[in-house]
Amino acid sequence: MLPDSNRSRTSVKNEVQLSTVSVDCVIFGLEADALKVLLVQHDSGVMEGQWALPGDYIRNDIDLEKMPGMVLSQLTGLDNVFVELFDVMGKVDRVSHQRVITAAYFALINTEKYELKTGLGARDVKWVDIHNIPALIYDHNEIIKRGHEALKLKLRREPIGVELLPKLFTLTQFQRMYETILDITLDTRNFRKKIIKEGILQDSGQKEVNVPYRAPNLYSFDAEKYDELRSQGYFLNIY
Amino acid sequence: MLPDSNRSRTSVKNEVQLSTVSVDCVIFGLEADALKVLLVQHDSGVMEGQWALPGDYIRNDIDLEKMPGMVLSQLTGLDNVFVELFDVMGKVDRVSHQRVITAAYFALINTEKYELKTGLGARDVKWVDIHNIPALIYDHNEIIKRGHEALKLKLRREPIGVELLPKLFTLTQFQRMYETILDITLDTRNFRKKIIKEGILQDSGQKEVNVPYRAPNLYSFDAEKYDELRSQGYFLNIY
DNA sequence: TACCTTTATGTAAAATTTACAATATGCTCC
DNA sequence: GGAGCATATTGTAAATTTTACATAAAGGTA
Numbered sequence: 001m002l003p004d005s006n007r008s009r010t011s012v013k014n015e016v017q018l019s020t021v022s023v024d025c026v027i028f029g030l031e032a033d034a035l036k037v038l039l040v041q042h043d044s045g046v047m048e049g050q051w052a053l054p055g056d057y058i059r060n061d062i063d064l065e066k067m068p069g070m071v072l073s074q075l076t077g078l079d080n081v082f083v084e085l086f087d088v089m090g091k092v093d094r095v096s097h098q099r100v101i102t103a104a105y106f107a108l109i110n111t112e113k114y115e116l117k118t119g120l121g122a123r124d125v126k127w128v129d130i131h132n133i134p135a136l137i138y139d140h141n142e143i144i145k146r147g148h149e150a151l152k153l154k155l156r157r158e159p160i161g162v163e164l165l166p167k168l169f170t171l172t173q174f175q176r177m178y179e180t181i182l183d184i185t186l187d188t189r190n191f192r193k194k195i196i197k198e199g200i201l202q203d204s205g206q207k208e209v210n211v212p213y214r215a216p217n218l219y220s221f222d223a224e225k226y227d228e229l230r231s232q233g234y235f236l237n238i239y
Numbered sequence: 240m241l242p243d244s245n246r247s248r249t250s251v252k253n254e255v256q257l258s259t260v261s262v263d264c265v266i267f268g269l270e271a272d273a274l275k276v277l278l279v280q281h282d283s284g285v286m287e288g289q290w291a292l293p294g295d296y297i298r299n300d301i302d303l304e305k306m307p308g309m310v311l312s313q314l315t316g317l318d319n320v321f322v323e324l325f326d327v328m329g330k331v332d333r334v335s336h337q338r339v340i341t342a343a344y345f346a347l348i349n350t351e352k353y354e355l356k357t358g359l360g361a362r363d364v365k366w367v368d369i370h371n372i373p374a375l376i377y378d379h380n381e382i383i384k385r386g387h388e389a390l391k392l393k394l395r396r397e398p399i400g401v402e403l404l405p406k407l408f409t410l411t412q413f414q415r416m417y418e419t420i421l422d423i424t425l426d427t428r429n430f431r432k433k434i435i436k437e438g439i440l441q442d443s444g445q446k447e448v449n450v451p452y453r454a455p456n457l458y459s460f461d462a463e464k465y466d467e468l469r470s471q472g473y474f475l476n477i478y
Numbered sequence: 479t480a481c482c483t484t485t486a487t488g489t490a491a492a493a494t495t496t497a498c499a500a501t502a503t504g505c506t507c508c
Numbered sequence: 509g510g511a512g513c514a515t516a517t518t519g520t521a522a523a524t525t526t527t528a529c530a531t532a533a534a535g536g537t538a
Contacts, residue, residue: 019297454535
């Protein structure tokens with residue numbers, strides 16, 4: 001990039017090209033058995049009543065990477081959530097009437113425990129199952145599809161989902177997390193063998209209580225062990 | 240995102256926030272035994288004489304994803320090259336005096352065969368070995384580092400490098416491509432066994448000619464076979 | 479024909495993957 | 509206290525894959 005007063009030959013000399021830039025967030029909500037996406041319904045304007053991904057126009061006095069956190073904070077009250085950029089949509093005609101470039105981020109949170117708030121010009125906010133996304137404005141359906149692919153790839157490289165589980169969790173919870181996000185079914189025996197062998201989980205010696213069946217063992221995540229694996233280029237092959 | 244006349248509550252009402260947006264390209268050049276990056280030297284302006292990644296400000300009448308191709312075309316004359324977005328840098332203070340958001344793309348091409356041209360306000364253009372990148376302007380060194388990580392990850396999922404090899408190539412060329420890009424050394428016997436077993440290469444039955452040693456067999460890439468693998472979530476584990 | 483350089487290849491041991499189903503536990507209800 | 513219910517937990521044999529490692533083959537050159 002040549003960001004000084006000398007403009008490139010493809011740009012108009014001495015005239016800085018300005019653009020409208022927004023941030024769109026695919027906020028994935030993990031439940032015990034379903035993966036959902038947070039959608040907002042526009043309050044007014046041309047798109048009144050239509051459903052869309054939560055997002056906002058960027059502000060030039062705020063770091064771009066802080067924007068998705070702000071969106072999330074306004075809709076869920078959550079802070080310090082895992083968020084990652086996965087794409088940028090920049091076709092000239094993706095939005096009618098004006099060219100809007102959007103940075104697409106995904107986040108992964110727990111749908112439980114947090115109360116949704118309307119905000120950001122939204123009349124309504126709701127969780128929708130990933131398999132049942134309605135028609136959204138612009139290219140938002142495509143953004144969700146790509147976001148899910150990015151999430152799945154990420155999960156195979158990093159167990160980002162453990163942060164959504166309690167400090168101590170059962171192997172079944174751990175497996176369901178993978179199954180739900182990756183949208184696959186796993187063989188329990190083989191999955192456990194693999195995870196145990198990798199050593200990223202530690203048996204706490206405790207058992208869950210107050211369950212009306214055999215109490216499962218509780219495990220914790222061994223971050224050190226995992227960091228060791230990641231430095232060697234970790235990729236979880238499960239099908 | 241709520242891109243209609245109704246602005247979000249975090250934005251100033253009825254005033255569209257505009258931004259300066261650029262594209263920076265980490266153009267990787269593959270040689271027989273080295274991975275290089277294309278750098279340009281600024282012609283004039285505040286950054287005169289300093290080295291940087293090639294890039295340009297975006298134009299609002301051109302699809303964002305077409306920009307890196309245009310940059311590449313101007314510097315190398317190459318068209319239809321593999322290019323992929325891997326990050327967006329958007330900190331407020333990453334560039335002095337004005338906030339510039341940049342979309343970072345990487346490309347992978349062959350340094351041979353193509354003549355570099357100065358262009359885009361560049362006084363000079365050159366290939367620099369990935370291990371010897373000088374201090375660049377702004378956060379360009381960081382962008383290269385991230386671009387290399389993205390390239391390595393991509394190569395493990397897709398054999399993007401084959402397009403840089405001749406239609407018919409030797410297993411040694413194929414192996415060197417992986418070694419150079421991933422910056423590792425591979426065991427020849429094990430690498431060949433793995434690749435052959437995967438079936439993504441076809442023995443053409445021909446041999447290279449005019450070599451002053453045992454003539455190696457020539458192979459071609461089996462795109463169909465690879466597509467089959469990719470649909471099952473391909474990831475090449477080699478160390 | 480001897481030599482140089484690079485290609486091509488095998489194998490045994492260890493580790494991993496795969497495909498399967500029966501038993502163990504804790505609680506509830508009678 | 510025993511039967512029933514629901515989930516947790518676990519093993520194994522076969523097939524496949526990975527790992528570590530060294531020698532012979534081929535083509536050209538001198």
